[in-house]
Amino acid sequence: MPRKTPCLKVHKINGEKTIALAYSLGIIDEELKIQRDEDHIYVPLTRNPSQNETQRLNQQIESLEISTYNFQERKTYPKKFKEFLEDRLPPSLLASLPRAIDFVGDIAIIEIPPELEPYKTEIGNAILRTYKNVQTVLAKAGAVKGEYRIREFSLIAGVNKTETVHKEHGCKFHVDLTRAYFSPRLSNEHLRVASMVNESETVIDMFAGVGPFSILIAKKHKNVKVYAVDINPDAVAFLERNIKLNRVERKVHPIIGDARQVVKQQLHGLADRVVMNLPEKALDFVDAACEAIKPDGGIIHFYSFVNGKEGLENLKLQFTKEIEKFKRRVNRIVFSRLVRETAPYKWQAVLDAWVS
Ligand SMILES: C[S@@+](CC[C@H](N)C(=O)[O-])C[C@H]1O[C@@H](n2cnc3c(N)ncnc32)[C@H](O)[C@@H]1O
Structure with a gap:
């Protein structure tokens, strides 16, 4: 309606x-x-x-x-997708179909609930028939885990591959979903943060992955310097490839290593802006972000997980306290929001804080 x-x-x-x-x-x-x-x-x-x-x-x-x-309301499956499944799935199970399909390049990713496990091939085929540019349908086979924040997938239909090229806001990203983190659900955040950057800024993207923040920032601004750090050698290999693919070699400088060490050794006090997109551990790296920003201050884009709106208010207090431990202060939290629900009652949240 x-x-x-x-x-x-x-x-x-x-x-x-x-x-x-x-x-x-x-x-x-x-x-x-x-x-x-x-x-x-x-x-x-x-x-x-x-x-x-x-x-x-x-x-x-x-x-x-x-x-x-x-x-129109966003996102209900195209009529066709359910139609393809209507005579293949018991009607009671149609309601169990997951709410979201993620698309990364020509790969579709879906989470199959246990009761739909016996029907996963039919679901995969229905996706291939509905979305003509999809080549591969993968099912999530576990949670995002480990230092590199990656997960396993199993093929449920189409070509057996996990590597593709994803387009986002006019940039192209080579990704291999099993070797480096990438989520199309952060697309709005990539654009929001990139749009806030001012000309002549130095940005440190502490957990850069394959480069969706760093490369978009460089694409949108003539005169910026972005240091893109990641500890996963595969992520940095894709990042380097994506820097070339998007022709931002002069603006984005990839660095492989632990963000804390890299900041200490090479990037101390350089940043007007720091992007901290490692939500499960960002609070542990506030010291490094404080060390990265210029002595007279800068903006920190801080991502974390919270439980609902109340959690967001608690996060502001926790973050402010943590910053004060490192002889800095939060002048103002200029923006905050719940970005996306990652599990029931669990949200990824963002704070943009002006820290001096
Ligand atoms: C949630 S992903 C975010 C990637 C990217 N910013 C994006 O939006 O797609 C977090 C990234 O942090 C990296 N990482 C984890 N620990 C790190 C550390 N100590 N130093 C640098 N990078 C780290 C992981 O390898 C992973 O690529």
Whole structure:
């Protein structure tokens, strides 16, 4: 059912910038699908922007209109997918189909609940028939684990491979899902953070993976220096390949190693901005982030796991306390949000903090 909702209407050339700004203001409605016509895009909002927000939007985006529009709800499977399965699965099990399919390049990834295990090949085939550009369907075969934050997969349909090229915000990323971390669910965060960077900044991406923050930052800005650090040699090999593929060799400097050691030895006091996307351990690395930022301060994008909105408030207190242990202070938490649900009641959250 379409829903009539406040929205931002802009010319499509300003689409990306508008989405990023609406995210950073926390007013975008993620349950609704962004709509397009020939010239414009329509960005759904949870509410009308305040006077200050309207002023910011108008200052930064040309010919922006605050309007209303009929939006479709985001993400229910295409009708076809369920149709392919209707006569192959007991009707009671149709409701058990997982809510989300992730797409990384031409690979689809799905989580098969135990009761659907006997039907996984049918589910895989239905995905191949529904999404014509998918070559491979993988099922998650365990949790993300270990220092390198990777997981195992099993093939349920299509070509047997785990390597592909994924496109995100105009960049291309070679990834092998079994050798280095990559999640398409962080796409909005990659864009939001990259859009906040200012020209001439030095950025340290402490846990860079195959480079989705670092490379997008470099692609979007003429004059930036990004140090992209990761401890996983395979992730850094893909990162190096992706730096070349996206032609950002002069701006992104890959470094292999433990972020704490690398900061101590090579990057002490250099950063205007630090990206800390290692949610399960980020609090343990606050000392290194404090050491990385310039003596007069900088911004830290800090990711962690929390339990709901209350957890987010606790995280702000914990982070502020941790920063103070290293002779720094949080001047302001400029932005915070729950990014995505990773398990029931468990969320990945982000804080953007101005630290001096
Ligand atoms: C959650 S992934 C994030 C990757 C990337 N930022 C992204 O958005 O796709 C965390 C990354 O941190 C790396 N890592 C874990 N411990 C590390 C450490 N001590 N120093 C540097 N990198 C580390 C892992 O290898 C992994 O690639």
